[in-house]
Amino acid sequence: MTLPSSMNALILKHDGYGNTRTGAAIDTLEPYLEYGALPMPKPRSGQVLIKVRMASVNPSDLYFIKGEYGQPRIKGAAAGFEGVGDVVDGKGLYASYLKGKRVAFVGGVNGSGAWAEYIVVEAAMCVVVKQAMRDEDTAGHVVNPVTAWTMFDIVKASGSKSFVFTAAFSQLGKLMAGLSRDNGYAMIAVIRKESQAAHLKELGAKHVLVQSDPEFATKLAALMKSEKPRILLDAVANQLSADIFTAMPARARWVVYGKLDTEAPALSEPGQLIFMNKKIEGYWLMNWFRQASIFTKLKTLRAVQDRFIKGGWRTEVVATVRLADVMRDLPEALKTGDGKVMIVP
């Protein structure tokens, strides 16, 4: 197969980190990205070249292009962390084996990214997906679902059959709702809008608390007593998160995996760290990938795929934007609803 010598992509305009702290919200991409041509990326040993079918848009992508994520940007590289595509070239044993296969992937290398026609990734960061899986489920198959699965493992290890989840109407929150119900765990979902409550309960959340509810603190206190959750999974890290943590029982752990709010949370009861054995920590999927054994990874990825294929999870796509239209249409598409936005070449 003859490959073109260049391809279209959404290209980062800046190096390193931004000085802003604005969160995942985005009104325009102009300051950060441009649509244009890049040379076709080339796989090195242990890497594969993938023709992208579909890329997902995660909050981490938006943080990243603004320079607000925990990794520095590279000017001139393509944006996008995750997607699905067909392997067209590969160097090395496993890479060659992947040729011709449809794979889910994360993490472009050599200046490539998923918001492009082609991407080069480490073969080890590819997962061959079963035919029964839709592209829509596959494109967002690693970051959110594997995060949900591995964070649920934290809940299971906590010794409580309950946990608290903030910003729970996110893609991740919806995945957690199903996992918790099917495993007999009580998810206490904290959401912004009353209108999100019914759908989240339908997906599996046992309790739903609306932030603006004047009875929020009372209801929260009652649930802390009845359900005794020990894990707070938190993408917001603002004062509300800190106050929920303070309301939680002894041995509670506040696990921060995102920073949606720019407010700095204050710890009103540091004494709880001492006398109630509470802890505050972070969760990052990349650390899991670095630390988990290959056996754990394969088991987890297979379980995630099986759950999609059996219909336990289904990715709710609210908009699909063509690569050439991303600059114009993506900010608006991200505002259309509470599901996933996909990019197709």
Place this chain on the structure above:
Amino acid sequence: MTLPSSMNALILKHDGYGNTRTGAAIDTLEPYLEYGALPMPKPRSGQVLIKVRMASVNPSDLYFIKGEYGQPRIKGAAAGFEGVGDVVDGKGLYASYLKGKRVAFVGGVNGSGAWAEYIVVEAAMCVVVKQAMRDEDTAGHVVNPVTAWTMFDIVKASGSKSFVFTAAFSQLGKLMAGLSRDNGYAMIAVIRKESQAAHLKELGAKHVLVQSDPEFATKLAALMKSEKPRILLDAVANQLSADIFTAMPARARWVVYGKLDTEAPALSEPGQLIFMNKKIEGYWLMNWFRQASIFTKLKTLRAVQDRFIKGGWRTEVVATVRLADVMRDLPEALKTGDGKVMIVP
């Protein structure tokens, strides 16, 4: 031996917790304690009756009598957590063995406390001390020294040869200074007054930072680079502590073991929990006593005693107050200097 039927003690005036958050500082004891007679406490099975020689005054005692500690008060009980004395009665095998021996002890039971002529404690919370140990070193032999020793174990397990210590001119800070020097660790001591620096360095602190120094942040940043500490041992838990934690390198752990300041610290960089794998937790000696094996405990207590006997540690007593004079003299005695205050019957 015939024992009297009553004894003098400093008696708690209130039950449960106070609603204040004023810290360890104390101007008057009147609202919290009264000096008076209590019935002689009686040991039950597994407990011993001790004739107190000397009791120590720790910050935790002061927090406790104000109802600001992590344990509820019992109205009518004697105050005081720690001291040294002679076992005069005991029920049970080990308790009987202790009879006639001089012991260091923590934690009164059955409404008794160390700020009294007699105290009943669990035999398991007594340590027989070698004759070579002075009463002054023995009376404060468990809470601070064992805390220092076990917190130093946290430092040793951190993988860095350096650590940060706030409010470092405390009794605990002085103990840590010697431990760190003798074990080849670089203690970065944060203190309030320049005048404390020389003595702390002499005791073993490698670096001393004065909070009010206009160059504090710059000097701190330089030490973070050169020494790469991973543990912040913190008795203050205010904004300065939070800012030090933020300045620390990846995998740093903020270990809160006290709350000297009433300010609620704000976490300006929660993203560090995620991407830099930082953690916030507490340390409480009681948890160590609950969780450590008897072997670990004995080994630790013997090591602590040996260090005192060999002169590696020496308790600096700035005032000794008679039990009958505590109400009048203790608040003033606590202000006289930076060493330990003792109570004698």
